[in-house]
Amino acid sequence: MRLSDLLVESKLTESDFQCREVATVEGYRDFADVFERRKLPQDARGFLSYQLIRNVLAAHYSDCSFCVMLDARRPDLREAWFAVMSCVRMVDLRLRCKVLTWQELAEALPGKLQHFLQEKYGIASGNNASTVLRDELLAANV
Numbered sequence: 001m002r003l004s005d006l007l008v009e010s011k012l013t014e015s016d017f018q019c020r021e022v023a024t025v026e027g028y029r030d031f032a033d034v035f036e037r038r039k040l041p042q043d044a045r046g047f048l049s050y051q052l053i054r055n056v057l058a059a060h061y062s063d064c065s066f067c068v069m070l071d072a073r074r075p076d077l078r079e080a081w082f083a084v085m086s087c088v089r090m091v092d093l094r095l096r097c098k099v100l101t102w103q104e105l106a107e108a109l110p111g112k113l114q115h116f117l118q119e120k121y122g123i124a125s126g127n128n129a130s131t132v133l134r135d136e137l138l139a140a141n142v
Contacts, residue, residue: 010069020050036087052084065096072101
């Protein structure tokens with residue numbers, strides 16, 4: 001989705017950011033300029049988190065910002081985000097890429113939408129990313 005100069009990728013029910021063949025991804029415009037290729041997450045099938053890679057490239061090409069929205073209860077998605085972001089070569093592009101949790105967004109939504117997110121997806125506005133991270137750290141005795 002594009003809102004003015006902001007590109008948005010939203011993960012609410014999908015399990016991951018998909019995988020794509022190495023040759024396909026490496027063929028994208030400016031791929032080698034934007035990413036540290038060898039450090040990008042991949043497996044035998046190809047590059048992992050393809051949707052993030054594609055959106056970062058789109059933000060670079062169009063001189064936009066990019067925001068991925070994810071569920072704070074999904075640390076695997078947050079880790080995938082940071083794994084891709086750590087491979088972006090350009091500091092200014094890294095600064096234009098952001099992450100927002102559905103829980104953080106819910107805090108700013110009208111009550112009716114907050115109720116919908118709570119009922120349909122179990123997303124509560126008081127359950128923000130920092131609370132989830134704090135709880136994870138406490139559980140790990142860090």
